[in-house]
């Protein structure tokens with residue numbers, strides 16, 4: 001499932017190709033279920049920039065029009081010099097680079113839990129207010145974590161980290177890994193998170209991002225692939241998620257639990 005590191009990787013792979021002139025757009029028969037808003041068509045427009053906020057990609061068409069792309073469980077973008085013929089390709093932009101080279105930008109999503117929004121400025125701004133601080137950006141601080149926990153004392157920390165309106169970008173594997181590196185048990189109530197814990201959670205987030213962004217993201221059963229169709233290497237840096245033995249202490253069996261419906265992994269020795 002694409003989380004912040006995977007989405008960042010996709011963004012970094014698309015960015016060098018910009019700007020792109022969109023010559024035509026092809027939609028699959030079922031693309032309607034993915035396209036939630038269509039305030040404009042990218043056909044004939046110029047794709048000038050790409051950004052990431054949390055787990056969503058923002059494709060900028062000039063200063064005003066924005067396409068927001070949420071990747072859901074299994075969505076991803078492909079960049080290819082030839083038409084993408086991969087199964088489950090739902091939207092494909094035929095584009096031209098500044099030097100006249102042809103290039104194809106395709107949204108592929110086998111399970112179709114992703115979503116696409118073609119927004120005018122107002123729609124995009126409104127939609128983006130649903131996201132909390134992006135955990136890779138300066139707005140995410142130890143103080144921010146502490147304050148959010150204080151405001152929601154009855155929630156449990158690992159599940160709370162998954163809430164995009166608080167911590168944009170964190171997904172299931174990241175949340176387990178952040179708690180592990182911070183030495184915090186995943187089922188701790190937010191009310192027990194001290195200032196010191198908040199600092200550790202912040203530092204842990206930096207460690208997790210460093211180990212996964214630099215390696216092109218991770219790969220799980222959700223089937224994440226980058227824009228070249230390759231799977232990430234970040235899985236090698238995981239310390240508890242999908243692990244038998246904790247890789248922080250190298251001796252304790254990792255415990256798997258289901259927390260708020262999501263598989264959660266922790267080390268009973270390293271986490272308190």
Ligand SMILES: [Zn+2]
Pocket residue numbers: 246247248249250251252267268269270271
């Ligand atoms: Zn351990």
